[in-house]
Amino acid sequence: MTAPSLEIVNLSVAFGSDRARVQAVDNAGFRVAPGESFGIIGESGSGKSTILRAISGLNDEYDGSVLIDGRAAPRPRNKAFFKNVQMVFQDPYSSLHPRRMIRATLMEPLEIHRFDRRDERIAQALSDVGLAPEFAYRYPHQLSGGQRQRVAVARALLLEPRIMLLDEPTSALDVSVQAGVLNLLNTLRLSRGLTYVMVSHDLRVIAHMCSRIAVMTQGRIVEELSADDLRSQNAEQDYTRELITASRVALAAE
Amino acid sequence: MSEPLLEVKNLRVAYPSAHGYSDALRGISFALGREKLGIVGESGSGKSTAGRAVMRLLPPKARVTADAMQLSGVDLLNASERKMRDIRGGRIAMVLQDPRYALNPLKTVESQIVESCRIHTRASRSEARDRALAMLEDVRIRDPQRVARLYPHELSGGMGQRVMIAMMLIPSPELVIADEPTSALDVTVRGQILDILNERVEAQGAGLIFISHDLPLVGDFCDRVLVMYGGQVMEELAAHELARATHPYTRALNASLPPLDRRVEELIVPEHDPEWLSERRA
Ligand SMILES: Nc1ncnc2c1ncn2[C@@H]1O[C@H](COP(=O)(O)OP(=O)(O)OP(=O)(O)O)[C@@H](O)[C@H]1O
Ligand SMILES: Nc1ncnc2c1ncn2[C@@H]1O[C@H](COP(=O)(O)OP(=O)(O)OP(=O)(O)O)[C@@H](O)[C@H]1O
Ligand SMILES: [Mg+2]
Ligand SMILES: [Mg+2]
Numbered sequence: 001m002t003a004p005s006l007e008i009v010n011l012s013v014a015f016g017s018d019r020a021r022v023q024a025v026d027n028a029g030f031r032v033a034p035g036e037s038f039g040i041i042g043e044s045g046s047g048k049s050t051i052l053r054a055i056s057g058l059n060d061e062y063d064g065s066v067l068i069d070g071r072a073a074p075r076p077r078n079k080a081f082f083k084n085v086q087m088v089f090q091d092p093y094s095s096l097h098p099r100r101m102i103r104a105t106l107m108e109p110l111e112i113h114r115f116d117r118r119d120e121r122i123a124q125a126l127s128d129v130g131l132a133p134e135f136a137y138r139y140p141h142q143l144s145g146g147q148r149q150r151v152a153v154a155r156a157l158l159l160e161p162r163i164m165l166l167d168e169p170t171s172a173l174d175v176s177v178q179a180g181v182l183n184l185l186n187t188l189r190l191s192r193g194l195t196y197v198m199v200s201h202d203l204r205v206i207a208h209m210c211s212r213i214a215v216m217t218q219g220r221i222v223e224e225l226s227a228d229d230l231r232s233q234n235a236e237q238d239y240t241r242e243l244i245t246a247s248r249v250a251l252a253a254e
Numbered sequence: 255m256s257e258p259l260l261e262v263k264n265l266r267v268a269y270p271s272a273h274g275y276s277d278a279l280r281g282i283s284f285a286l287g288r289e290k291l292g293i294v295g296e297s298g299s300g301k302s303t304a305g306r307a308v309m310r311l312l313p314p315k316a317r318v319t320a321d322a323m324q325l326s327g328v329d330l331l332n333a334s335e336r337k338m339r340d341i342r343g344g345r346i347a348m349v350l351q352d353p354r355y356a357l358n359p360l361k362t363v364e365s366q367i368v369e370s371c372r373i374h375t376r377a378s379r380s381e382a383r384d385r386a387l388a389m390l391e392d393v394r395i396r397d398p399q400r401v402a403r404l405y406p407h408e409l410s411g412g413m414g415q416r417v418m419i420a421m422m423l424i425p426s427p428e429l430v431i432a433d434e435p436t437s438a439l440d441v442t443v444r445g446q447i448l449d450i451l452n453e454r455v456e457a458q459g460a461g462l463i464f465i466s467h468d469l470p471l472v473g474d475f476c477d478r479v480l481v482m483y484g485g486q487v488m489e490e491l492a493a494h495e496l497a498r499a500t501h502p503y504t505r506a507l508n509a510s511l512p513p514l515d516r517r518v519e520e521l522i523v524p525e526h527d528p529e530w531l532s533e534r535r536a
Contacts, residue, residue, distance in 0.1 A: 045396065243442065
């Protein structure tokens with residue numbers, strides 16, 4: 001394997017103390033090659049978002065290491081890191097300032113990183129996710145759930161990062177709009193060699209988007225499989241089999 | 255169907271925009287009995303707006319008209335705000351999309367559930383507390399004691415959804431409006447949450463409006479489905495017919511699902527036919 005674009009080694013994150021202590025991530029590790037798309041699936045509350053938040057530095061109280069191109073990510077993360085690595089949060093509201101127009105929210109990173117043709121880039125990013133340019137002049141609460149989520153995706157794409165951390169990026173989208181966004185992400189990955197780590201509960205989305213997939217329960221990565229393993233129900237762990245079977249039942253109902 | 259639980263006729267909602275008002279709902283009608291009604295449709299087609307209109311939770315500047323909006327015996331269009339405060343969270347409960355945002359950020363999970371329970375039932379503080387913990391366990395929260403003391407931003411996405419569901423179900427509402435209630439849940443937990451919702455309908459005779467973009471799930475779980483596009487209902491059909499729907503928009507939706515059993519290079523993005531919008535349905 002070529003040198004990984006992103007690697008986490010023995011990553012552990014705990015919250016709270018004494019009786020309220022929880023080991024949200026317990027010694028997790030994976031490597032993602034440049035241009036690869038890596039998936040994380042698993043139980044609700046098993047630590048998937050916590051891993052992404054540790055990589056992005058939103059929470060830098062972790063043990064273990066986060067390596068970008070083989071080098072430890074700086075703590076706290078710096079401007080150069082965010083030029084390279086962007087995250088789409090599970091809750092679109094968390095990347096949108098409630099009292100700022102969408103345009104201001106999208107403008108800010110472009111200014112910080114001194115991009116040119118800012119208005120043009122904003123209009124393009126919105127149109128890429130299927131939103132008309134007028135949406136730039138709305139506040140977050142004036143959007144539907146799926147429109148907010150698309151703005152969050154557009155925001156992460158604006159800086160043309162090399163690595164994208166995608167936490168349920170299409171969970172609020174109907175399947176037709178989802179198809180457009182997933183196609184866009186795939187096209188960008190192939191044309192620019194982007195690297196993705198993607199979390200989703202939707203095994204269809206994960207199988208379509210990712211080549212390798214980690215399965216989590218209770219803070220631990222219990223196994224890693226390929227998209228083909230997922231499709232052919234070839235899993236070692238009972239929990240993974242249960243997940244796949246439950247998704248298949250829904251499939252059979254069609 | 256006997257006397258419906260909820261009846262909505264020709265509901266229209268417009269939001270103020272830069273140039274006058276823009277329509278979010280363009281005359282939708284439906285009736286709900288003691289059953290599970292799914293609403294699917296395009297992002298921005300007005301699904302959440304419809305749910306919020308029934309709850310009378312739209313922003314004050316939104317323009318709302320309807321020929322009727324009735325909850326068995328109550329005229330929801332003209333009920334006083336005071337009366338609505340009783341109904342909201344009591345007779346009708348809505349599980350909002352983005353639950354972690356909808357919860358009060360400054361209060362723990364436990365204090366919010368206890369508060370909502372005490373407003374709508376006669377429970378004492380300690381009774382309410384016991385019910386809150388029992389309900390968290392019912393929605394499959396591991397370690398309810400710990401989670402009860404967390405603030406909304408300390409919950410995972412799926413825990414937020416389950417906390418909101420727990421909070422909304424405690425007062426045993428007659429009508430539950432659930433807006434994407436399971437989008438952040440893994441399939442195994444999701445199945446258990448659906449069982450709880452189903453139990454409310456089958457055993458307690460509640461009505462459920464289930465807003466979701468997951469077509470296979472809706473087809474499997476609900477009794478009937480409304481398919482929405484551009485603020486209108488495109489078609490209404492029995493849930494088990496969803497995969498064989500005839501309306502071109504619904505068929506386009508089915509076609510753009512990523513397949514689980516084989517690999518495809520690109521997903522099908524439907525072409526939108528302007529006809530769909532001009533079409534007026536009774
Ligand atoms: N700031 C925090 N304080 C306390 N506990 C936290 C905090 N953030 C996360 N946790 C806990 O860490 C655990 C893992 O949460 P995480 O959000 O990573 O789950 P997840 O796998 O993303 O779940 P979901 O699929 O439901 O989004 C949960 O038990 C959660 O309550
Ligand atoms: N407060 C508001 N002010 C102006 N426009 C609004 C407001 N709230 C919603 N809208 C617009 O009304 C339309 C319907 O929104 P709604 O939230 O009902 O859609 P939805 O069907 O729930 O979509 P999604 O599946 O993306 O959640 C959208 O185009 C949205 O941008
Ligand atoms: Mg999460
Ligand atoms: Mg909505």
